[in-house]
Amino acid sequence: MVRVHGLEKTFKRGGFPVHALRSVDADFPRGGFTAVMGPSGSGKSTLLHCVAGLEHPDAGTVLVNGQDTTRLTEPALTRMRARAFGFVFQAFNLLPSLNAEENITIGQRFAGVAVDRAWQEELVRSLGLEGRLRHRPSELSGGQQQRVAVARALVHRPSVLFADEPTGNLDSRSGDQVLSALRRAASEYGQTIIMVTHDPVAAARADRVLFLRDGAVAGDLADPTPDSVLSWIRRLESL
Numbered sequence: 001m002v003r004v005h006g007l008e009k010t011f012k013r014g015g016f017p018v019h020a021l022r023s024v025d026a027d028f029p030r031g032g033f034t035a036v037m038g039p040s041g042s043g044k045s046t047l048l049h050c051v052a053g054l055e056h057p058d059a060g061t062v063l064v065n066g067q068d069t070t071r072l073t074e075p076a077l078t079r080m081r082a083r084a085f086g087f088v089f090q091a092f093n094l095l096p097s098l099n100a101e102e103n104i105t106i107g108q109r110f111a112g113v114a115v116d117r118a119w120q121e122e123l124v125r126s127l128g129l130e131g132r133l134r135h136r137p138s139e140l141s142g143g144q145q146q147r148v149a150v151a152r153a154l155v156h157r158p159s160v161l162f163a164d165e166p167t168g169n170l171d172s173r174s175g176d177q178v179l180s181a182l183r184r185a186a187s188e189y190g191q192t193i194i195m196v197t198h199d200p201v202a203a204a205r206a207d208r209v210l211f212l213r214d215g216a217v218a219g220d221l222a223d224p225t226p227d228s229v230l231s232w233i234r235r236l237e238s239l
Ligand SMILES: Nc1ncnc2c1ncn2[C@@H]1O[C@H](COP(=O)(O)OP(=O)(O)OP(=O)(O)O)[C@@H](O)[C@H]1O
Pocket: 011, 012, 013, 018, 019, 020, 038, 039, 040, 041, 042, 043, 044, 045, 046, 047
């Protein structure tokens, strides 16, 4: 479970303050799949980065399994990120000289941690990557590359998976496969998923959508459909 309370973040731009997050409160339940949406500049990425410990908030708390990550030292935060968090970004960020299997396990081998082979095989199967493990990224489609990135993000069984526009570079069919993988990670493996997206169809695969506007929470929609997400977006844009 991730619980965010009173999160504030202000950047300085050209000598002027930009309030990226204004007193944001949000709960992300264990095994829940949450989409974060909002207009450009509404604070989505900043929220994701602050919750993931990639950015330090000015105020507020981020409780991950009961521990306030804003109070951790940088080395402790780095250990927590490596152990408890997984990341998927719009750019697949695979290493071109390694094959798919090596890309999936690189983090664990780098950390000197044994790979759970049974879990790795299950992930590879559920992501439809059997038969692709010896291929390098250049020999894989965009959708396959992103599924390798999802497998890499899940192979150490993180409790929270952060996804920033994971389908932004994919056609709708490949995007759908990646979203199905995230859906399963939440429903079947109990992983908490926090996904930033601009796409109402992608957001509708989540359990709920958290809407941001001007750095503040503007709405929380349960059981989203593409239509209900779209009407929320229109309402927010008209405010
Ligand atoms: N490092 C930074 N320095 C200065 N301003 C920043 C920085 N990072 C973000 N901002 C500003 O903070 C606000 C929120 O940015 P953020 O990237 O979180 O929004 P977003 O909702 O993710 O936008 P987008 O959908 O365009 O990616 C914006 O006004 C942005 O310009």
